[in-house]
Amino acid sequence: MYVCPYARGLPTRVNTCNAATLSYRGGLVDLVYTGLIKAIRLIVARDPEILEITFLTLRVSGLATLISLAIGIPLGLYLAVAQFRFRKVVVGAVNTGMGLPPTVAGLWVSILLWRNGPLGSLGLMYTPTAMVIAQAVIASPIVTGFTMASVQQLNPKLRLQIMALGASPVQFWWLIIKECRFGLLAAVMAGLGSVISEVGASMAVGGNVRHYTRVLTTAIVMEISKGNFDVAIALSFILMALSYGITFILTVVQQSRRRL
Amino acid sequence: MLLNKTWRRRDNLESGAEIIEHKQGFSSGPVIRAKDLVVIKQGKTILKVEDISVFPGEVLAIVGPNGAGKSTLLTILACLEFPTKGAVFFRGHQVTRKNVLSVRREMAVVFQEPLLLDGTVRENVRLGLSLRGLKDDAERRVDTWLERFGITHLSGQMAHTLSGGEAQRTALARALVLEPKVLFLDEPFASLDLMTKHGLLKEFRGILEDSGTTTVLVSHDFSEVRALATRVIVLSGGKIQAEGTPDEISVDVLPKLKESVRPNLTGGWKN
Known part of the structure; x- marks a missing residue:
């Protein structure tokens, strides 16, 4: 009998819900219920491997989101106001990038980081750093696109008005950012949401190495492939709770100044 | 001509x-x-x-x-x-x-639309002074112009809740407070x-x-x-x-x- 590595010490009844027992146990509702109970127990029991995977997920996706914000916000602000010859081409590329499949991003980052690739000498393949790079590649166009849209949504004359009020360039951009902060926080949420939930790129460049590059999404995929649906469901609940918790905090920040 | x-x-x-x-x-x-x-x-x-x-x-x-x-x-x-x-x-x-x-x-400019920023009426009227780093006397100047345009009672109200006339008064006060x-x-x-x-x-x-x-x-x-x-x-x-x-x-x-x-x-x- 397979024993889930994340469920050491849990009662056998909870630990043996796999594909073979699915029909016997009474179907989907029972499976989801078992998964939820298992998720709660794993969290309450502070399973070291689950904690490790969860913290790595947070670390990798958090860092990738920060990098994507550092790239995407200035680029989005620039593209929103600048006029240059190939602007439409660049904007089109950004919009295409917003729908970039994570697997494709993973493939290209793999090619770059592979032993014989241009950045192979850095030895980053199958490391958390590689996963951060791949996820930043996925999130950056999303943050850029959302930023651009939120600035373009502002009345164009507002830019002139801010300049007319005597704003220096730094003050100008600060006021623009403040004015479109709802859109920018949406950009943060969309960027984080896109990377915390992706699996293709993390699998391609991280390899799902236990105790090293395994994150929640890659662990879920692995458990599904093994037929351990209840464990996969338990991990998915943890992932969703994590995602909801972060989004909730950002939403509170976003709505905090919306006084009537 | x-x-x-x-x-x-x-x-x-x-x-x-x-x-x-x-x-x-x-x-x-x-x-x-x-x-x-x-x-x-x-x-x-x-x-x-x-x-x-x-x-x-x-x-x-x-x-x-x-x-x-x-x-x-x-x-x-x-x-x-x-x-x-x-x-x-x-x-x-x-x-x-x-x-x-x-x-x-x-200089100061007032456009057809009031173009107020997110914040209270007072914050908007004070904005140009803040951007110039003028702190001394700023509140008194703001109060003066809020009063001259009859919007003192709106001072703490959020700009996006104002009527067209009130918003335009705020925009004019924001410009004139800069003298x-x-x-x-x-x-x-x-x-x-x-x-x-x-x-x-x-x-x-x-x-x-x-x-x-x-x-x-x-x-x-x-x-x-x-x-x-x-x-x-x-x-x-x-x-x-x-x-x-x-x-x-x-x-x-x-x-x-x-x-x-x-x-x-x-x-x-x-x-």
């Missing part, structure tokens, strides 16, 4: 610091002067003005039909954009990308209903007379121009067609203008 009859110029074209003597009184140099302005956008020349000056204490109205280039001329004179060709001078000094910020901080050397108004009363507009226009006229602020007013509406302006420039097709006092323009110039660029004396333009 009326321009030549009414104005006599002694040019110092190199520095732009000319002395202009007007029949009606000004004998000091212009606060703002623009020379040989050409603005080309998307391959189309939308403004071509050889020479325009704004003198201390006057209220200069720029009137004309839609698409005449009035707002473009205002943004150039207010140093919010640079012309494709030509130069703008502020108190005799050419405005460059290096000194444009300090020049902008001597600008030149105030630019781009059809600031156009979006208001008739009652609000007449009330605000009357108050604003009193405020301008009291403060003696040099003002450039862009307008569609000749009744506004009559109420506020001391001098009028008629702009059409991006070029100055005529210049004079409101009376001169309405009596001598407007009847001779082509119907397409003639203003409706009681309201907007026929176009």
